[in-house]
Amino acid sequence: QVQLVQSGSELKKPGASVKVSCKASGYTFTSYAMNWVRQAPGQGLEWMGWINTNSGNPTYAQGFTGRFVFSLDTSVSTAYLQISSLKAEDTAVYYCARRYCSSASCAVFDYWGQGTLVTVSS
Amino acid sequence: SYVLTQPPSVSVAPGKTARITCGGNNIGSKSVHWYQQKPGQAPVLVVYDDSDRPSGIPERFSGSNSGNTATLTISRVEAGDEADYYCQVWDSSSDLLYVFGTGTKVTVL
Numbered sequence: 097q098v099q100l101v102q103s104g105s106e107l108k109k110p111g112a113s114v115k116v117s118c119k120a121s122g123y124t125f126t127s128y129a130m131n132w133v134r135q136a137p138g139q140g141l142e143w144m145g146w147i148n149t150n151s152g153n154p155t156y157a158q159g160f161t162g163r164f165v166f167s168l169d170t171s172v173s174t175a176y177l178q179i180s181s182l183k184a185e186d187t188a189v190y191y192c193a194r195r196y197c198s199s200a201s202c203a204v205f206d207y208w209g210q211g212t213l214v215t216v217s218s
Numbered sequence: 219s220y221v222l223t224q225p226p227s228v229s230v231a232p233g234k235t236a237r238i239t240c241g242g243n244n245i246g247s248k249s250v251h252w253y254q255q256k257p258g259q260a261p262v263l264v265v266y267d268d269s270d271r272p273s274g275i276p277e278r279f280s281g282s283n284s285g286n287t288a289t290l291t292i293s294r295v296e297a298g299d300e301a302d303y304y305c306q307v308w309d310s311s312s313d314l315l316y317v318f319g320t321g322t323k324v325t326v327l
Contacts, residue, residue, distance in 0.1 A: 131316070141253075141261065141304055143316040157314050158219075191260055200267040201249040203308030203316060208260040 098122040100192050100209035107215045108182050116177040116212045118192030125173035126150050129195040131205060132166065132177050136188045146195065147175060182216045189213050220309040222319035229325045236292040238322045240305035243286060248307045250288040252281060256301045264303075265290060292324070300326045 103117040118130065132144040145156040147166040154166040165178040175192055190212050193205035223241040230236040240250060250268050253261035263272050265281040268288065278293045292299055305319035 140321040141255075141306075141318040143314055143318065155315075193261075196266075198249075198267050198270070201308060203249065203306075204251050204263065204266045205253070205261070205306070205316075206263050206266075206272065208262070211260050 098194070098207045100194065100207055102190075102192060102209040102212045105213040105215070107217065109218055110182055110184060110216055112182050112216075113178060113180040114182060114214055116179075116190050116192075116214070118175045118177075118209050120173045120175070120194070123194075126170060130166075130168075130175040131193045131195055133191045133193055133205075133208075134188045135191065135211075136185075139188075144177075144190075149175070179214070182214075184216050186214060187216050219312040219314050220307070220317050222305055222307065222317055224303075224305060224319040224322045226320070227323045227325065229327055230292075230295045231327045232295055232297060234295055236295050236299070236324055238290040238292075238303050238305075238324065240288040240290070240319050241286055242288075242307065245286055245288050245307065246284045248283075248309070250281065250283050251306045252279075252290045253304045253306065254299075254301045255304065261304065295324075295326055297326050300324055 099121045101119045106114050126149045129146050131146040134142045144160045147154045163180050167176045192209040194207040196204045196206035252265040254264045255261040264275050264279045268283040269281040280291045282289050303322050
């Protein structure tokens, strides 16, 4: 069965960096794009961008350029999200989500990781 | 950027029908997807492409989309349906390619 398993919660100080992992299993990793979604405490879902798991080419949503980096290690079917120069407002749960292409669209997130809470506090 | 508007909350008695709307400019021309998120859990896809259900999702969950409003309908509501629900579309003209709605909290009375 398809599974996306993310790394555990992180507590970081402002200015530090964090790297969140998302390990996929149960399907061919390079056949589906991987997306990242942020959810701040008590807030809704916010799409951060996606990475082409074939080419490794990332696309970042507005507001997630500069400090945010998506990467892959296809040998272990894992996607990564790295955030540098952390700020208090980066405190959120970060989800990876597989993008599924149906007959009508290529825009569905059919499987999600369990989420990784990143807390930024001094 | 493209905006999807949902009511903040919907309350429904067990066994009744809950309808959650998602408003957007000419949303009827887009494919709409719906996610259920229970507290402390990741979102789960419940309806995709306006009205299709992933395997394992009960038939009680259905969707429709026309004009400027998409609707997720939950029939014969159960206590376990209490959750936040988000609509989502893809919009090529938006800087946010994948847009989520504001979310609706469904409370089962």
